[in-house]
Amino acid sequence: MSDAPTLQYDVSVGDLHQRIAVRLLRTTAQGARVYGLRVAGGAEQEVEVTRPEAVVLNLLVGDRSVEAGAVPQADGFLVDLNGLNHEVAVVDPRQRALRQGASDGAAAVRTQMPGRVVRVLVAVGDKVEKNDPLVVVEAMKMENELRSPRAGTIKRIAVQQGDLVEAKATLIELG
Amino acid sequence: MSAPSPNPAQIPAEAPSAPRCPPRRPIRRVLIANRGEIAVRVIRACHELGIETVAVYSEVDRKALHVRMATHARCIGPAPSRESYLRAEVVLAVARETGADAVHPGYGFLSENAVFAQQVIDAGLVWIGPQPFSIQAMGSKTESRARMAAAGVPVVPGTTEPLRDEAEAEQVAAAIGYPVMLKAAAGGGGKGMRRVMAADEMASAWRAARSEAQSSFADDAVYIEKLILEPRHVEVQVLADAHGSCVHLFERDCSIQRRNQKVVEETPCPVLSPETRAAMTAVAVQAAKAVAYEGAGTCEFLYGADGSFYFLEMNTRLQVEHPITELVTGFDLVQAQLRIAMGEPLWFTQDDLQQRGHAIELRVYAEDPTAGWAPSPGPVPSYREPTGPWVRVDGAVYAGSEVPIYYDPMVAKLAVWGVDRAAALQRAARALREYRVRGIKTSIPFFRALIQDPDFVSGHYSTAFLDPARMDRLIAAMPPAQPELAALVGAIAAYDRDLAKASQPSAAGAAGTSSAPSASPWKWSLR
Numbered sequence: 001m002s003d004a005p006t007l008q009y010d011v012s013v014g015d016l017h018q019r020i021a022v023r024l025l026r027t028t029a030q031g032a033r034v035y036g037l038r039v040a041g042g043a044e045q046e047v048e049v050t051r052p053e054a055v056v057l058n059l060l061v062g063d064r065s066v067e068a069g070a071v072p073q074a075d076g077f078l079v080d081l082n083g084l085n086h087e088v089a090v091v092d093p094r095q096r097a098l099r100q101g102a103s104d105g106a107a108a109v110r111t112q113m114p115g116r117v118v119r120v121l122v123a124v125g126d127k128v129e130k131n132d133p134l135v136v137v138e139a140m141k142m143e144n145e146l147r148s149p150r151a152g153t154i155k156r157i158a159v160q161q162g163d164l165v166e167a168k169a170t171l172i173e174l175g
Numbered sequence: 176m177s178a179p180s181p182n183p184a185q186i187p188a189e190a191p192s193a194p195r196c197p198p199r200r201p202i203r204r205v206l207i208a209n210r211g212e213i214a215v216r217v218i219r220a221c222h223e224l225g226i227e228t229v230a231v232y233s234e235v236d237r238k239a240l241h242v243r244m245a246t247h248a249r250c251i252g253p254a255p256s257r258e259s260y261l262r263a264e265v266v267l268a269v270a271r272e273t274g275a276d277a278v279h280p281g282y283g284f285l286s287e288n289a290v291f292a293q294q295v296i297d298a299g300l301v302w303i304g305p306q307p308f309s310i311q312a313m314g315s316k317t318e319s320r321a322r323m324a325a326a327g328v329p330v331v332p333g334t335t336e337p338l339r340d341e342a343e344a345e346q347v348a349a350a351i352g353y354p355v356m357l358k359a360a361a362g363g364g365g366k367g368m369r370r371v372m373a374a375d376e377m378a379s380a381w382r383a384a385r386s387e388a389q390s391s392f393a394d395d396a397v398y399i400e401k402l403i404l405e406p407r408h409v410e411v412q413v414l415a416d417a418h419g420s421c422v423h424l425f426e427r428d429c430s431i432q433r434r435n436q437k438v439v440e441e442t443p444c445p446v447l448s449p450e451t452r453a454a455m456t457a458v459a460v461q462a463a464k465a466v467a468y469e470g471a472g473t474c475e476f477l478y479g480a481d482g483s484f485y486f487l488e489m490n491t492r493l494q495v496e497h498p499i500t501e502l503v504t505g506f507d508l509v510q511a512q513l514r515i516a517m518g519e520p521l522w523f524t525q526d527d528l529q530q531r532g533h534a535i536e537l538r539v540y541a542e543d544p545t546a547g548w549a550p551s552p553g554p555v556p557s558y559r560e561p562t563g564p565w566v567r568v569d570g571a572v573y574a575g576s577e578v579p580i581y582y583d584p585m586v587a588k589l590a591v592w593g594v595d596r597a598a599a600l601q602r603a604a605r606a607l608r609e610y611r612v613r614g615i616k617t618s619i620p621f622f623r624a625l626i627q628d629p630d631f632v633s634g635h636y637s638t639a640f641l642d643p644a645r646m647d648r649l650i651a652a653m654p655p656a657q658p659e660l661a662a663l664v665g666a667i668a669a670y671d672r673d674l675a676k677a678s679q680p681s682a683a684g685a686a687g688t689s690s691a692p693s694a695s696p697w698k699w700s701l702r
Contacts, residue, residue, distance in 0.1 A: 007673060009666045013658035020666040024674070035670070037663055049667060053574070055556045055613060057664060066660065069613035070668035071556055077668050079661040080613055084620050084654045085543075088665035092673075113549050115580050139580040140541070140550035164580075167553060 011076075012089040019093070032060075074168040107149055109172040115139030117163045122172070126154045135159070135171050146171060184293030186307045190467045194419035195306070197518040202226055202277045202301055205513070206270040207241065209281030210260060212571045212587060213493070214241035217279045220509035229273045231266060233259035235579045240571040247273050254581045260284045263291040267298055277301035277516060283583065286492040289314065303516040305491050309466040313489040323486050326465035328458055331477065331485040333400035341381045344399060348377060351401045357381065359388035360396035367391055370402060403485065405637035407478040408432065409444050410490075411459035412500045414511055415468045420521045423456040424500050424508070425530045429475075430638045431631070433548075438618070438641070439625065440496040441535045442503050445596060445634030448482070455484055462489060471497070471512050480637070495538070495588065498569055502534035502592040532592055533599040537607070537626075539570070539587040541578045543616035544650055552578045557613040561606035565592040578615055586617070596634070600626055624652035 004024035011018050021038040025046065028034060036044045048060040059066040069080040076090035115137040122134050133145045134154075155175035159165060205221050206229040207214045218228045218241060230245035235254040242248045249269045252259035259265075263285055270278055278295045280286035280303070289310040295302040304310070313319045320330045332351040337360050338344045348355045348371065357380055359367025367388035369380040381397070389395040407430040415421035428444035429437045447455070459474035466489075473494045475487040497508050506528065514522070542548045558574045570587030572578065578586055591606055593599030607623045628649065630636050641649075 004674065005677075007670050009669050011662040011665050011669075013661045013665070014656070016658040016662060018659075018662050020662060022666050022670040024670070035667055037666065039659075039663075047663065047667070051671075053557050057667065059664070059667075067611075068660075068664040069557055069611065070664055071614040072668075072672070077665045078614060079664045079668075080611065081657045081660055081664070082654050083608065083611060083623070084656060085616050086656060086658065086661035088661050090665045090669040092669070112546065113551060114553055115550070139552055140582065140584040142550050142584075144549060 008093055010091045010093055012091075013079075013086050074166070107152065107174040108170040109134055109146055109149065109174060110168050110170050111135075111137050111144075111146060111165055112167060113137065113139050113144065114165060114167045114169075115144070117159045117161055117165060117171070118143060120157060120159065120161055122154050122157070124154050124157055128152060128154065128174070137165065137171075148174065150174070184290045184297060184307070186289050186293050186311055188308075190308060190312070190465070191306075194467070195417045195469075196419075197417050199518045200301065202513060202517050204229060204247070204273070204275045205277045205279050205303070206231065206266070206273065206275035207245070207279050207281065208260070208266045208285050209279075209283070210236055210239060210241060210571075211582065212569045212585075213281040213283075213495075214239075215244060215571050216569050217281060217509055218244050220507060220513060221279075223507075224510060224513055226513065229270070229275045231260070231269055233581070235577075235581060238576065240573060240576065249273060254579065256284065256581065263288065263294060267291075267294055270295070270300055271298065275300065277303055277513075279303040279512070280492065282492050282495055287314065287490075301516050303470070303512050305469045305472060306467065309468050309472075310491045312466040313491050319488055320486065322465065323462055326461065328462050328465070328486045329484065331400055331403065331487075334398045337396035337398055341378065344381055344397075345374065345377050347399050349374065351399075354402040354404065356400050356402040357384040357397050358400060359384065359392055359394070360398050361388065361392035361394040367397065403477050403479040403483070405480045405639065406430075407444070407446070407636075408437075408475065408487075408638055409447065409455065409478040409484070410473050410475040410494075411456050412494070412497070412508070413459050413463045413468065413472050413474065414508070414515070414521070415463055415470065415472070416515050416521045417469050417518060418520045421460050421463050421468065422521065422523075422525045422528060423459050424504050424506060424528060426452060426455065427494075427496055427499060429496060430636055431625075431640055432638055433641050433646075437496065437538065438540075439535065439537050439622070439631075440499055441533065441596075441599075442499045443530055443533065444478075447478070451478075451482055451484065458484075458486065462486060470515050471508050495585070496536050498567060498588060498590040499534035499536045502565075502567065502590060503530045503532055504528055505531065532594045533596040534590060534592045535599050535603050535626075536588055536590040537603065537622045538585050538618070539589060539610075539612070540584045540618045541586050541615050542584050542618060544618060544621040544653070546616075550580070550584055551616040552580045552584075553615050555612060555614045557611065559609070559611040560587075561589065561609035563606075563609075565602060566606045567591070572612065586612075600632065620653040621649060623654055624649040627652070 006023040008021045023036045025034045025036045032048045032050045034048050038044045050058045055071045057068045071078040076088045079086045079088045118138045119136040128148045129151050132148045135146045152174040156173040159171050204227040207217045221228045228245040230241045230248040231251045232242045233254045251265050285291045289307040292302045293307040324330045354372045357369045369384040371380045384397050385395045411426050412424040427442045429440045431439035462474050473490045476484045478484045541551045543551045554577045560568045567590045591602040593602050
């Protein structure tokens, strides 16, 4: 087990952005895995983890028992702690380099909730201002308007009226 | 599917003069024309009574819990409700084809559709609900209020006809007593409405209401209603058989609402005096009898801070919040619906019913309180319900289920019982702390703040409780975020994912999964 690699991740939770290095240290006699975690180059701390369910982790941090859900999402995990959900974006630094090369400053407008596209309010080439409504998505009988995060030109529209979209799906790219 | 009945259902216009007194008729197989938690609730009652069940489901509900639990199941169309759960003729045809001898509508969908009820009866099936006449009589708010007023039931005093002039407005206001509300006859959405707290405010309020009504609706007609200050929404559960007997099962306080949707309910109402309870429950029975009611129904009242109460409307079906009544009375309302539908006379009297202890229900909505209550449907890969002493969850979510985007966002109801209100609140806090719905966001963390709110704890609240300022306070008082810890969990989960991918270089391709092997550059470096 000692030959397990150390992997680094850029992790974002709201305003918190941290680079975290993870390595698997050992597996205990009870089958729990012990990880070494180093946040932003600090001292390594040990955390013992079991997986009672595929998307559930039980962490022992010292004597403290923490149950956490970690449901995979498009850009990371939906992590619940004490019943409260946290959107955790996880990027590994090498991927970020690849991605940044591919996109040339375009902004993706994503939907936070899955649903059905009720209306597309813009066309490719349209100039929009910040907060202009772009797309209306409906779920559970509620309509939500997606607004432009900044001024720009519509470069690509990835959906049309009636499409079903997943959470975090890119609907529009803004140039 | 057979064609819909060529003859439109005929619903009698007047209440029958005598009880129906139908012969006893066993029910062997019930079709449940609903989905979600209420379909599951009805299935449970049926199976307890040895009755088979037919689930109907839309194309996205194939994996739904009610389909898994029922003894029979049939798909009735595409996901949108109007193409499946609302198609009366398809539901009716499936009932005939699957050999069902009765239909339970649950709540919502077809439950208050008098025409559908009549069609069920005309098809020779048992309708588990009130007679179509009663549904119709209580169906329109204005019509039912007029009918109730005629039967001597208190309704909010006022005029329903437009007022001629200011003089008449002053005269009516003096007669019903200030404060009053002027309302645009063509109105809605708060436009053309003016509070008038005392006589000296009438002149300016009258002018303002009229001109706003004119500019908003091109109609300056205005009528007047008594203003109920800080009202509570209190409702009374009734149960009536087809032989003329009717009892009540006490009240439920449903004042905690968001956008006119109930969020939290409790029983007993924490501020109702025994005298008012006696008066209100008597009025509810009187209202039910006035429309020859059969089965389970609910009379809703506005309850004013001064102790006055007024009839609002009657819901001619099982209510979402019925479990709290079951918890304090020990009485199964859905079983009762079934037995009454089988023609059984009430097997108990009013004196046999008691309110014991205190019960609270919290409605779990798939909505994100921190994002303007945006809907949060989606897969639920992990789910843990609170259990233990005196905790009840009516839900249809399980680990591996999915909350579809097409239907109501309410996914479960958490109901708790305690020997008194304080004990019930403690139990609710414990149950909420235990509850985990993973993969989607819910109102559960919001409730953990709400049940600690001093005004809620004191029991002194009104329908205005969840005003914008309090909403902000409660959202701020939710269990605190732990971003540092969440980041560690995210990093560990990502590490496990990438390590698993790296150790199975061919698995992703061989299994045909959508996650491309190239998704992680670590795979190459670890080879």
